[in-house]
Amino acid sequence: MQPNLKVNIGKLELKNPVMVASGTFGYGEEFAELYDISKLGAVVTKGISLKPREGNPMPRVIETPSGMINAIGLANVGVEVFLKEKMPFLRKAQATVVVNIFGESVEEYVAVALKLEGTTGIAALELNISCPNVAAGGACFGTDPGTAEMVTRTVKKVTSFPLIVKLSLQVTNIAEMAGAVAGAGADAISLINTIPAMAIDARTRRPVLANVTGGLSGPAIKPIALRMVHEASKAVNIPVIGVGGIMNGTDAIEFLLAGASAVQVGTANFVRPTAAPDIISEIRSYLLEEHFDSVNRIIGQLQI
Amino acid sequence: MKETEAQVAYKEIDGEKYFRLGLKTGWNEFVAGQFVMLEVPSGGTLLRRPFGIVKLAGGVLEICIKVVGKGTSAISLLQPGQTVSVLGPLGTGFSVQKEKDTAVLIAGGYGVAPLFALAASLSGQKKIIFYYGAKRSADLLYLDGLKSLGVELRLATEDGSAGEKGLVTERIEKEMSGFEGAAFFACGPEGLLSAVSKLAARDNVPTQVSLERYMACGIGVCLGCVVKMKDGSYQRACREGPVFDSEVVLWD
Numbered sequence: 001m002q003p004n005l006k007v008n009i010g011k012l013e014l015k016n017p018v019m020v021a022s023g024t025f026g027y028g029e030e031f032a033e034l035y036d037i038s039k040l041g042a043v044v045t046k047g048i049s050l051k052p053r054e055g056n057p058m059p060r061v062i063e064t065p066s067g068m069i070n071a072i073g074l075a076n077v078g079v080e081v082f083l084k085e086k087m088p089f090l091r092k093a094q095a096t097v098v099v100n101i102f103g104e105s106v107e108e109y110v111a112v113a114l115k116l117e118g119t120t121g122i123a124a125l126e127l128n129i130s131c132p133n134v135a136a137g138g139a140c141f142g143t144d145p146g147t148a149e150m151v152t153r154t155v156k157k158v159t160s161f162p163l164i165v166k167l168s169l170q171v172t173n174i175a176e177m178a179g180a181v182a183g184a185g186a187d188a189i190s191l192i193n194t195i196p197a198m199a200i201d202a203r204t205r206r207p208v209l210a211n212v213t214g215g216l217s218g219p220a221i222k223p224i225a226l227r228m229v230h231e232a233s234k235a236v237n238i239p240v241i242g243v244g245g246i247m248n249g250t251d252a253i254e255f256l257l258a259g260a261s262a263v264q265v266g267t268a269n270f271v272r273p274t275a276a277p278d279i280i281s282e283i284r285s286y287l288l289e290e291h292f293d294s295v296n297r298i299i300g301q302l303q304i
Numbered sequence: 305m306k307e308t309e310a311q312v313a314y315k316e317i318d319g320e321k322y323f324r325l326g327l328k329t330g331w332n333e334f335v336a337g338q339f340v341m342l343e344v345p346s347g348g349t350l351l352r353r354p355f356g357i358v359k360l361a362g363g364v365l366e367i368c369i370k371v372v373g374k375g376t377s378a379i380s381l382l383q384p385g386q387t388v389s390v391l392g393p394l395g396t397g398f399s400v401q402k403e404k405d406t407a408v409l410i411a412g413g414y415g416v417a418p419l420f421a422l423a424a425s426l427s428g429q430k431k432i433i434f435y436y437g438a439k440r441s442a443d444l445l446y447l448d449g450l451k452s453l454g455v456e457l458r459l460a461t462e463d464g465s466a467g468e469k470g471l472v473t474e475r476i477e478k479e480m481s482g483f484e485g486a487a488f489f490a491c492g493p494e495g496l497l498s499a500v501s502k503l504a505a506r507d508n509v510p511t512q513v514s515l516e517r518y519m520a521c522g523i524g525v526c527l528g529c530v531v532k533m534k535d536g537s538y539q540r541a542c543r544e545g546p547v548f549d550s551e552v553v554l555w556d
Contacts, residue, residue, distance in 0.1 A: 026525035030543075033305050046525075054538050061520045061528030063351050063375075068520060072527045075538065218350055270521040271350055272343070273307055273391060 003287035004294040005280070007041070007261050009239045010187035012124050012162045014041040014096060014262060017295055018252065018280045021243055021266035022047055022100035022126065022166075023072065027086035028093060034273050038094040039280065041262055045086070047100045047128050050108050050115075052078035057210040062199045067218030067245070068267060069197050071211035074102060079115045091121035098164065102128040106141075106151050113159045125161045127152065127186075130168030130193035142168035142193075145180035152184035162187040164241065167232070169195055174228050175235035182236040190241035190264060191232060192225045218267040219245040226258050233259025233300060247275065249282020256283075259300040305523065306331065310390045312382050313364050319442050321371045322414075323380060329390055330363040336421035337397030337514050337547040340367065341522035343389035348378025351520055354542075356417035356491070357393060358446070359424060365390065368445060370414050394522050395546050398422050398512055404487040406431045408480070408509075409455070410500055412472065412492020413438040413445075418514050418547075419491050420446050427453045433486075434458065437472025437496070441465040473499040483509040488550075490514070501550035511550040517541040 005016035019042040025031060028043050037043055055075025062069050077086065082099075090097045099122055103109035109127065116122060129142035129151060141151045152165050165186040171177045178189055194215025199208040207213075225244025233240040242260030246252050247268045255263045268275035283295065292298060306329075313326035334357050341352035353375045355367035371380050382388060397418070400407070407430045411419045416436065423432055434455040438444045440463045450457055459467025460475045468475050473496060480486075490500045491514035504511035519529035522542045530538035531545060532554045539545060 024521075024525060030305075030523045030525050034307060054536070055527060055530070058530060058532070059518060059528075060530070061518060061526065063349055063520075066350060068351060070520070070526070070528060075527050075530075267350075270526055271352065272389070273521075273523065 001293065003284060003292055004296070005284065007295060007299070009124070009164070009241065009262060010162045012187075016041045016280050017256065017262040017283070018276055019044055019098065019241065019262055019264045020269060020276050021264035022128065024266040024269045027082070028090050028095055031269070031273065032089075032093050035277050038096070040095065040276055042096040042098045042123060043090065044098040044100050044126055044264060045082070046076050047074050047102045048076055048079050048082050048112060049074065049102055050079055050111050052076065052081060059209055060211070060214075062208045064197070064199055064216065065220065067216050067220035069199055069209065069214040069216050070194070071209045071214035073211065079112050083115065083119060087119060087121060096123045097121055098124045098126050100126040100128050100166070106154050109151055109155050110158050113155050116161070117159060122161055124164055124187070125155070125159055126164040126166055126190060127155055128166050128193075130166055130170075143170050145171070145177050148177060149180040149184040152181045152186050156185035164188045164190050166193055167191040168193055169224065169228060174231050178232040178236045182238045186238060188239040188241055188261075189232060189236065190243055192221070192228050192244045195221055195224065217245065219247055221245045222251060226254060229255055229260050230258040230302070246279070247271070249279050249286060252279050252283055253286055253298065256295065256299050257302045259302070261299055305392065305394060307389060307391045309387050310365070311387050312384045314384055315382065318368075318445060322368060322445060323371075324358070324366055324368050325379075325382065327365045327367070327388070327390055328363060329360075329365045331360060331365060331393070332363070334360050334393040334421075335397030336425050337418045338393040338395050339418070339522075339546060340365065340390050340392030340394060342367070342379060344375045345378050345382060345388065349375040351375075352391065352522060353379065354519055354522055356421070356514070358417045358420050368414070368417050391522060395542055396544060398489055398514075398547050400426065401487055401510060404430075404485055404510070406433065406486040408433045408435065408476075408483070408486050408488050410435045410472065410476065410488060410490040410492070410496070411437070412496040413443045415492030415496075415514070415516075416445050417491070419489060420449060422489055423450060423453050423455050427455070432456065435460070435472050435476055436467075437461065437475070437492070439463065471499075472496065473503065476500075477503060483507050487511065497550070498555045501553070501555055504550055512547050513550045513553065514546045515541050515548060515553070516546070
């Protein structure tokens, strides 16, 4: 018998626990040329702001040992174009859509959430309070539990969609932060975002990225992400979505064991475009081999 | 766009740092100027590496690789018979205007790859003048192949070891004037492309340039490879490019 892969993120039921992370999947169009994106647990869109953003100057990305640093600068088409040009495609592709949103002020978060309200085909919102790459790209909301609580509570009031809050690693106490956004009404939390980092060219004696710093992602951050997911999931009763360096099915299983109810695949999409559907198959194989009838049997089942 | 596990059909070493790989992709079609993202074998690097398509015949795709770092070193260890994942054909290639009867192709060093493909596709249809410059003769690639395509080859090297001594753009400026009925197609270092675009703007020659950018995904989602346009927008080198009209690009 095929194991059951369905998981619940609050009210939202996902057909499997494998989502793709914001900023690594565009708005789904490119990957849809390679596979059926409706097979994914969910597609998390590129972060959407009220107005379109061109993003940072070049260079924007550099590979580092077991990872990469990016400073894209939240380039996106803006909420109006997203609704008009990107959502119709995602609906047609029958993807489970989670719209990642960010703002430079609480008012902007609210304005974006209001514009999305009532849109057919959106399954949930993901609140980005943790992008490290723009001066006011939400990171200031994600480092202080009081501010994170306030923005979560304010957006929750104006949206009818389930609300996932994506947390930053730059907090003194992840349990306190997770508790704060859970208390403010978040339906789930996702973590971790990329880790602020930099690369230097010794020959030119300059930073490699035009933005000087960027966000580190990829296998290099997986052990840190696992620890954070483990701590956060013990601290709150809402579902936790694990993100950070997941490259294969085994990595995903590790996050589920640590307490994540679902995972997001990010940098792996760049390395192997079929990474996410491959990970779904690998999770299924693992469950068969280990004789679990449902993926829910392994969530949080880390033996210590 | 396809992701294909391709067997290495052949590997030919060209001098100290270059080699050509034939990959059995089974693909049939591409547009000159398009590229592939090649998986780096384990022990190398994380991200794929982009390579311009040199040719595609009988389902075998050829790329040319310059060994410059960890990724290309790991790729250089591939042997015939082994398999590697190839993603492509990617990006927007050259588009050739019918009304121009002379194509002036301008390559700098390693930038010859997409222009070889373009020369092959135009061979027999247009007069092709192929300007090719490099630091030294060892960096001039595909010379025999270009000759057999029947192009008019005009070489320049900075050390004078082949063709005229100096920059290839200097040779173009000296030899060509008017450029009536001609279009430029260029690929190479940014300095060469910028110089070609200036020349083109001055004499009003339609010009397409193939730009090289560091890229993570190659398929348009990471937004890491963008090119700044004159209108202030950014376009993706991997999707709207790598070939752009030189007049829309903002040159430094």
